[in-house]
Amino acid sequence: MMHIDWPWMLLLLPLPWLISRWVPAAQPIGDAVFLPFVSGLNADSLPATHSPSRIYKALLVLIWVLLVLAAIRPQWLGEPEPVPSTGRRLLLAVDVSGSMGTQDMAGDASRLQVVQKVAGDFIQHRRGDQVGLILFGTRPYLQAPLTSDLHTVTEFLDETMIGIAGTQTAIGDAIGFAIKRLRDDTHKNQHKGDTVLILLTDGSNDAGIMPPIEAAKMAAAEKLRIYTIGVGSVAQPGFFGTGGNSDLDEDTLKQIAQITGGEYFRAADASSLQQVYERIDQLEPSAARQQWYRPRAEWFPWPLGLALFLSVPAVLWSRRWH
Incomplete structure (x- = not known):
């Protein structure tokens, strides 16, 4: 049967959404350089700014869900055996x-x-x-x-x-x-x-x-x-x-x-x-x-390994976007 060793870790699941909802975005700090000629440039010649795509956001959400699933330590319990x-x-x-x-x-x-x-x-x-x-x-x-x-x-x-x-x-x-x-x-x-x-x-x-x-x-x-x-x-x-x-x-x-x-x-x-x-x-x-014990098979390496695997294209995508 399936057993979750640390179910309280599920409370971390909405943490990214709460941060984006209630924590203000980072503001630039330090002195700025004023360039009066920039206003005369064509808008098409300026660097384009892009917001993250839906696919990229979905990938980040999936990685976070997999990390939380690994954190709750899912286990498979075998039949009781005498000690x-x-x-x-x-x-x-x-x-x-x-x-x-x-x-x-x-x-x-x-x-x-x-x-x-x-x-x-x-x-x-x-x-x-x-x-x-x-x-x-x-x-x-x-x-x-x-x-x-x-x-x-x-x-x-x-x-x-x-x-x-x-x-x-x-x-x-x-x-x-x-x-x-x-x-x-x-x-x-x-x-x-x-x-x-x-x-x-x-x-x-x-x-x-x-x-x-x-x-x-x-x-x-x-x-x-x-x-x-x-x-x-x-x-x-x-x-x-x-x-x-x-x-x-x-x-x-x-x-x-x-x-x-x-x-x-x-x-x-x-x-x-x-x-x-x-x-x-x-x-x-x-x-x-x-005394009896139930053999345990840890399943957390599977979601953790998948999260690490998906983090590679997520990092490459992030660099390309920036």
């Missing part, structure tokens, strides 16, 4: 193993579907932070790097599928992978903000190379706080034993959170998961509001 801010770096590590497809949440929704909805809303509220997404199963991999483009991270989370990273659960490798990504990002961007990992799983560590507790100790050395979330319906006694999410290793998740200075949360349904993310939002508030 990367120096808030927290927040990584979401989401378990996508086979058990995350279990439909034991409210409304027969799978665990992953609930995580996608609630975690997506949480990401959208982290304006000012850099958010990344790690998916892990048998092995971890980076789905979205750390970025301030929260909308894209949310889309990647929504597109996640069960089993895309394997059917088992490698919690320790997921933490180690997060440490590596944050370390690389620190060396690359020299980021000095807080770093947080939210690890969400519904099972126990049954794959990978690195033990979860050893990975937690490495995270603590890197000053990485880890908030662990256990997902799935709460185990209930039944006729044939226990039901619900009996595979969840809560003791390990609690130790990981304790070692790194985070907290462990239990989410048995969508409502409790929503409360977990609200609690994390309180513990780790967004460090800064997201």
